[in-house]
Amino acid sequence: MTQIHIQQGSATPIGLVAAWGRFPILVAEVLKRNGYRVCCLAIKYHADPVLRDICDDFHWLGMARLGEATRWFRKHGVKQATMAGKFHKVFLYRPWLWPRFIPDWTTVKAFWPHFIAHKGDRKDDTLLGVLTDAFARKGVIFQPATDFVPNLLVPPGTVAGKPPTRVQQTDIEFGWNVAKEMGRLDIGQSVCVKERAVLAVEAIEGTDLCIERAGQLCPQGGFVVVKVAKPQQDMRFDVPTVGVGTLRTMVAAGARVLAIEGGRTILLDDIKFRAFARKYRLSILALPDRTNSSAAA
Numbered sequence: 001m002t003q004i005h006i007q008q009g010s011a012t013p014i015g016l017v018a019a020w021g022r023f024p025i026l027v028a029e030v031l032k033r034n035g036y037r038v039c040c041l042a043i044k045y046h047a048d049p050v051l052r053d054i055c056d057d058f059h060w061l062g063m064a065r066l067g068e069a070t071r072w073f074r075k076h077g078v079k080q081a082t083m084a085g086k087f088h089k090v091f092l093y094r095p096w097l098w099p100r101f102i103p104d105w106t107t108v109k110a111f112w113p114h115f116i117a118h119k120g121d122r123k124d125d126t127l128l129g130v131l132t133d134a135f136a137r138k139g140v141i142f143q144p145a146t147d148f149v150p151n152l153l154v155p156p157g158t159v160a161g162k163p164p165t166r167v168q169q170t171d172i173e174f175g176w177n178v179a180k181e182m183g184r185l186d187i188g189q190s191v192c193v194k195e196r197a198v199l200a201v202e203a204i205e206g207t208d209l210c211i212e213r214a215g216q217l218c219p220q221g222g223f224v225v226v227k228v229a230k231p232q233q234d235m236r237f238d239v240p241t242v243g244v245g246t247l248r249t250m251v252a253a254g255a256r257v258l259a260i261e262g263g264r265t266i267l268l269d270d271i272k273f274r275a276f277a278r279k280y281r282l283s284i285l286a287l288p289d290r291t292n293s294s295a296a297a
Contacts, residue, residue, distance in 0.1 A: 015081030067106030156262030160277035175226035183230035221254020243268035
């Protein structure tokens with residue numbers, strides 16, 4: 001991946017592909033404060049309309065309009081871009097997908113092996129790699145959003161609450177290796193564990209629905225949620241992200257502990273997050289990579 005250094009305050013145009021959630025908003029606000037001109041492509045049915053008021057240039061974009069996206073960035077002088085927010089992959093399996101999104105020719109050519117010819121897989125890393133490669137061929141290089149907002153990466157340590165019990169610590173260590181293996185296979189990044197039994201594994205549905213399912217299967221609650229980066233994590237996209245919404249889902253489902261990976265997980269709305277965790281007596285830990293922990297064997 002080509003690395004490009006951007007001088008702060010240079011008024012350089014930065015492209016932002018904005019999907020679902022708070023993260024794109026925070027990225028746009030930081031870019032503006034640092035003096036960049038923010039050119040935002042907001043994904044329809046995903047991005048928050050408030051981005052229109054933050055960014056210098058704004059354009060709604062259908063998920064299957066790759067050619068339109070590259071032309072718009074080039075028109076606005078964008079050579080460096082970043083991606084922020086979650087893409088709801090479940091859209092890919094809804095009826096009448098292509099007539100609804102009307103793919104342009106650039107999209108058809110780029111994704112033909114994965115959606116038409118069925119010769120390629122549809123893993124997150126694969127599809128997002130196809131996307132960024134298509135932009136690169138048009139002279140637009142994607143950089144990790146965390147290069148612009150590194151303070152959103154939570155450092156290792158206790159984030160909130162009391163230390164986990166011995167049983168919870170065992171579940172964390174057990175769940176860590178399970179989550180890392182799921183990440184290695186590019187299936188998901190979160191697991192829910194109770195007494196070293198895996199209650200739920202995240203796949204296409206996302207972390208919140210994974211936690212909800214664990215709560216349905218374990219109504220007594222008290223389980224542990226582990227969310228990690230993939231061993232092969234590309235920091236340009238799909239970086240693990242947690243926020244107050246994650247904690248609300250945990251409380252509703254009965255989860256008591258959240259273990260995340262320090263230095264490789266985005267923490268949104270830090271002050272509100274910690275206050276919410278304290279209010280509901282949740283234990284939140286950011287741990288260094290424990291992939292080789294013998295206790296999880």
